[in-house]
């Protein structure tokens with residue numbers, strides 16, 4: 001299948017998302033044409049760097065693009081201010097200045113760290129994204145949210161800072177661990193529920209091809225997710241309104257993730273969170289039981305959990321729900337589906353319904 005191009009239209013901060021098999025070694029002409037920077041710091045976690053670092057560096061070198069690979073230890077635990085400080089010192093030590101830029105090569109952790117670093121190093125240098133996990137390809141590399149975690153909470157320190165371009169090579173998904181792939185698929189399913197009933201059907205029909213990472217189907221899948229994310233971000237870049245629909249499944253999902261002490265990875269927790277939100281929508285009277293079942297069936301079909309593990313402490317989940325950073329003035333806002341393809345945002349949810357959902361989902 002030919003390359004796909006999605007544009008994120010944000011006036012002077014607009015940028016393209018290129019989606020193509022084999023793109024990792026073919027980004028140079030576009031990168032050069034955009035004149036983003038004279039030299040690049042390629043930031044990658046040590047795992048992804050081991051898999052794809054050399055390949056990218058060789059390709060940049062053969063096109064005459066000056067670049068240096070800088071790595072940090074993989075994992076969410078390293079998405080913190082200490083890593084930022086080490087990377088900033090590394091850049092300064094190597095003489096990176098305002099004419100230079102960064103390339104994020106990796107999953108959402110790498111993208112969030114690199115974007116944040118680019119936004120504050122020398123008061124802002126350009127960066128581009130080469131997302132390598134499915135989650136990063138369909139979600140975190142697009143939209144300009146950057147940041148790191150602090151002990152008090154995830155993503156509590158960060159900026160809005162758009163990349164200059166996003167390059168998605170679908171081939172790198174071949175090495176992604178199965179659980180990480182499923183986690184990314186939760187975010188993919190989310191787009192169908194919040195925005196696009198046809199895409200929900202596409203995921204139902206093409207289930208086997210998606211899991212087999214069929215070239216054509218995966219390209220279409222990623223393109224559609226990027227299009228939806230782009231449209232939402234274009235309308236509401238700083239999450240004042242519409243962008244909040246992207247939090248569907250995340251309110252209860254984050255609480256489940258935290259209550260499990262992060263033993264349940266993000267995407268799987270989002271799967272549970274989406275089922276819980278659908279159930280809550282039924283109790284609140286905005287979604288039919290039949291549609292909630294359809295949602296649950298698709299999530300299950302992709303091998304994602306649909307229930308909160310019985311051993312997980314419900315009081316702890318409730319506590320995390322109330323301390324969610326998206327809580328406004330102590331009120332918890334829920335994104336609830338009205339049907340497949342359309343959601344609403346409300347804080348008009350009865351506490352006993354939330355309790356019942358946490359007990360029964």
Ligand SMILES: NC(=O)c1ccc[n+]([C@@H]2O[C@H](COP(=O)([O-])OP(=O)(O)OC[C@H]3O[C@@H](n4cnc5c(N)ncnc54)[C@H](O)[C@@H]3O)[C@@H](O)[C@H]2O)c1
Nearest residue numbers: 047048074107108109110132133135136140145172175176
């Ligand atoms: N900025 C945003 O809008 C946004 C949106 C959603 C999530 N996020 C953030 O994204 C992060 C999660 O992203 P993630 O799931 O990609 O985590 P991650 O970056 O830690 O990647 C997950 C694991 O997969 C490995 N990996 C990545 N690509 C690989 C590949 N092609 N082959 C083999 N292994 C590979 C990584 O080394 C890592 O061990 C969280 O920190 C979350 O807060 C940000």
